[in-house]
Amino acid sequence: MAELKRESGVSKALNAAWVRPFLFLLFIVVMWDLTIRLFQIPAYQIPAPGDVVAVLRTDWPELLRQAWPTTYATICGFLLSALFGIPVAMLIAGSKTVESYVYPLLVFSQSVPKIAIAPLFVVWFGFGIIPKVISAFLLGFFPVVVSAVQGFKSVDPDMVDLARAMQGSRFQVFRAVNLPHAMPAIFSGLKVSVTLAVVGAVVGEFVGSNSGIGYVMQRSIGTFDLPTMFAALVILALLGVILFWVVDRIERLVIPWHVSQREDIIFAS
Amino acid sequence: MNPATKPTETNQPSAHLRLVSDRAGSAASGITLSGVSKTYRSRDGDVPSLRPLDFHINEGEFFVVVGPSGCGKSTLLKMISGLLAPSTGEILVEGEPVTKPHGNVGIVFQNALLLPWRNILSNVMFPIDMKKLPRNEYLPRAKALLKLVGLEGFEKKLPWQLSGGMQQRASICRALVHDPKIMLMDEPFGALDAMTREKMNVELMRIQRETGKTVLLITHSIPEAVFLADRVLVMTERPGAIAAIYDVPLPRPRSLDAMADPAFTELVQRIRKHFFTQSALD
Numbered sequence: 089m090a091e092l093k094r095e096s097g098v099s100k101a102l103n104a105a106w107v108r109p110f111l112f113l114l115f116i117v118v119m120w121d122l123t124i125r126l127f128q129i130p131a132y133q134i135p136a137p138g139d140v141v142a143v144l145r146t147d148w149p150e151l152l153r154q155a156w157p158t159t160y161a162t163i164c165g166f167l168l169s170a171l172f173g174i175p176v177a178m179l180i181a182g183s184k185t186v187e188s189y190v191y192p193l194l195v196f197s198q199s200v201p202k203i204a205i206a207p208l209f210v211v212w213f214g215f216g217i218i219p220k221v222i223s224a225f226l227l228g229f230f231p232v233v234v235s236a237v238q239g240f241k242s243v244d245p246d247m248v249d250l251a252r253a254m255q256g257s258r259f260q261v262f263r264a265v266n267l268p269h270a271m272p273a274i275f276s277g278l279k280v281s282v283t284l285a286v287v288g289a290v291v292g293e294f295v296g297s298n299s300g301i302g303y304v305m306q307r308s309i310g311t312f313d314l315p316t317m318f319a320a321l322v323i324l325a326l327l328g329v330i331l332f333w334v335v336d337r338i339e340r341l342v343i344p345w346h347v348s349q350r351e352d353i354i355f356a357s
Numbered sequence: 358m359n360p361a362t363k364p365t366e367t368n369q370p371s372a373h374l375r376l377v378s379d380r381a382g383s384a385a386s387g388i389t390l391s392g393v394s395k396t397y398r399s400r401d402g403d404v405p406s407l408r409p410l411d412f413h414i415n416e417g418e419f420f421v422v423v424g425p426s427g428c429g430k431s432t433l434l435k436m437i438s439g440l441l442a443p444s445t446g447e448i449l450v451e452g453e454p455v456t457k458p459h460g461n462v463g464i465v466f467q468n469a470l471l472l473p474w475r476n477i478l479s480n481v482m483f484p485i486d487m488k489k490l491p492r493n494e495y496l497p498r499a500k501a502l503l504k505l506v507g508l509e510g511f512e513k514k515l516p517w518q519l520s521g522g523m524q525q526r527a528s529i530c531r532a533l534v535h536d537p538k539i540m541l542m543d544e545p546f547g548a549l550d551a552m553t554r555e556k557m558n559v560e561l562m563r564i565q566r567e568t569g570k571t572v573l574l575i576t577h578s579i580p581e582a583v584f585l586a587d588r589v590l591v592m593t594e595r596p597g598a599i600a601a602i603y604d605v606p607l608p609r610p611r612s613l614d615a616m617a618d619p620a621f622t623e624l625v626q627r628i629r630k631h632f633f634t635q636s637a638l639d
Contacts, residue, residue: 247470253438254535255460256487264486268474345474345515 132312139315144322155323157300161217161289162331165224166282172225173232173281174274180233181240191237198230203291210296220292220300227288228281232274239273240266272346275339282331286324301327385452386416387571388437388539392446395432405596406432409446412590412599414573416538419565421574423582424592425632430575433597434541437573438462451538460488463532463570465542469524471516477527478503478512484535495534502530505564522553529561533568540565542574546581555613558585562611579628583621584611591631600631 117137123129124136131139144151176194179186202223209219243266251261293302301320308316394409407429414420422430435441437448439458448455450462463484471480481499485492503509506526508519516524525545532540545561546554558581565572576582582589583605591600606620615621 244468244470246466246468247472249435249438249440250464250466250470251483251487253440253458253460253462253464254484254487255458260487264483265472268472343474347517 132314135315135318140318140322143315143319147316147319151301151304151319151323154299154301154304154320155327157217157220157297158286158289158293158302158324159327161220161292161300162224162282162285162327164217164221165226165288166228166278166285166331168221168225169228169232169281169285170278173229173277174236177233177236177240177274181237194230194233202226202288203294206291206295209292215296215298219296220289223292224285224288227291228285231280231284232277235273235277235280236270239270239277242273243269268343271343275335275343278335279332279339282335283328286328286331290324387418387451388414388573389449390437390446391449393436393443393448394445395429395436395441396444408596408598410597410599412602414571416571417569419562419572419574419585419587420590421576421582421586421588422590422592423576423579423628424597425594426577427595428592429595429597430592431543434464434543434573434575437539438464438541460484460535461537462539462541463535463537465525465528465532465540465545467544467547469516469521469528471524471527471531473516476513476515477508477519480516480527481530481534483531488535490535498536499530499534502533503527505567506530506560521549522557525549525557526560529564533564533570538571540570540572542572544576545574547577554581559613561585562609566610579625580616580621583607583624583628584616589624589628591628601628603628 120134121137124134176190180191181187206219206223209222213219213222247265247269248261251265256264289300290302290305293300294306297303297306301324304320305317308314308320390410390412392409392411393407394405395407397404397406410433422433424430432441436443437450437455439455439462442456450459453459471477472483475483478496478499481503482492482495485495485499500509500512503512506529508523508526508530511519511523511527516527519527525548529545532542546557549557561572562585574582574585584607586605589603589605591603592598593600603624605624607615607618
């Protein structure tokens with residue numbers, strides 16, 4: 089009896105969402121270490137996982153301090169892309185005229201590599217936080233617009249007719265039908281956007297900065313300090329995962345009715 | 358009741374201005390269409406959807422329109438609800454000319470179209486929110502309607518937790534909650550399986566009898582039309598026009614046994630001939 093209970097406890101632990109990816113990560117790290125030992129790869133090409141962990145431990149306060157400006161720029165850029173992206177999508181989905189003028193240009197602007205124009209922001213806005221925020225915003229903006237437009241457009245026209253036949257005003261119908269309908273699509277755009285915003289912030293720091301994770305990476309590459317460079321990468325990945333998780337949590341709160349969340353409802357009831 | 362099926366109007370789809378029914382109807386109640394036509398403008402020129410229609414639906418009548426697909430039946434429904442302006446002619450609902458959405462209709466589409474983020478009760482209350490009517494006044498009514506269609510106890514469920522037939526029942530409640538005079542139904546049971554469909558037909562007749570609503574129902578199924586209707590309007594192919602209007606001589610209340618009645622089968626045959634002779638002529 090006790091045996092059975094313990095076993096179910098183990099399988100339960102294995103079923104927790106974070107366990108499997110963690111195990112896989114562990115496997116990758118072990119393979120990484122083995123490969124370095126096996127092929128005797130020098131430390132200035134690929135550092136051993138142990139060295140990276142050592143740097144993470146000793147330089148933790150410094151890395152954390154440098155992570156703040158990056159996080160700040162990422163969040164500001166992401167919020168801006170949500171703040172502008174959703175209304176722009178509303179306009180594009182709501183008016184054929186706006187769509188015909190704006191949408192092709194928006195797609196066109198996406199083919200301009202942001203990394204190439206990032207130095208321009210330094211010229212315009214200096215070395216402060218602003219060019220990083222803009223860079224993060226530019227990378228995060230497009231996915232929000234594209235998914236939100238798709239969300240707003242996929243409303244069943246019969247449902248809109250029904251609401252209008254009940255004398256709902258345009259705003260009422262939008263709030264009661266179109267907007268909630270578009271929420272799942274908007275959130276899938278926001279999730280892509282938040283991870284891209286991290287990339288945008290780091291790109292901004294690459295071009296001109298004296299703080300932030302991007303700056304740490306730039307500096308450690310210059311001195312062939314690969315363990316620090318890898319430690320910075322780990323911090324960046326953590327930042328991306330945490331921000332993604334936060335958006336995911338908010339999504340669960342905002343659209344608990346959606347298909348992707350249904351299992352939770354069944355368990356809750 | 359008429360002893361035999363009696364067409365009040367027959368053939369020649371092109372002619373439209375003719376007496377439609379021998380039943381007396383006053384324009385002050387029910388639905389009146391006079392010379393109503395619809396032509397859609399497109400880049401390739403004008404596309405006629407409906408040729409001028411004249412008919413009157415009496416208050417409390419179960420009126421069924423049957424016709425081939427693309428004959429403009431849905432256009433007709435949109436015009437009566439005020440979503441679409443007719444190209445010519447005038448529509449009167451309860452004596453009032455229709456120029457914009459008037460809210461005196463309940464609409465049921467082929468798909469239940471329940472909002473997935475609202476529970477069943479709150480979906481039924483949707484017209485109340487749109488019309489900005491006092492919620493607490495209509496809440497008991499919504500609950501009573503759900504009870505009427507056998508959905509008591511499902512108020513707090515989300516739409517996906519219900520079967521297709523149950524969802525359609527909820528959408529019927531939604532069409533009735535604001536107490537409109539008219540119910541417009543566009544192939545309401547087209548998406549359901551045949552067995553559920555028959556059950557829903559019986560159910561719908563009961564609901565119509567208990568609420569006394571004027572019902573305009575659109576369908577592809579001739580037997581369904583005859584089974585449900587007080588009168589059946591047969592439409593021609595696009596552009597739609599009135600081919601005939603038939604009184605249904607079956608007594609009410611009807612059960613599924615009515616489908617075995619000779620009068621039923623005769624009328625079904627008769628209506629079916631419209632479509633076959635028509636396409637044979639084309």
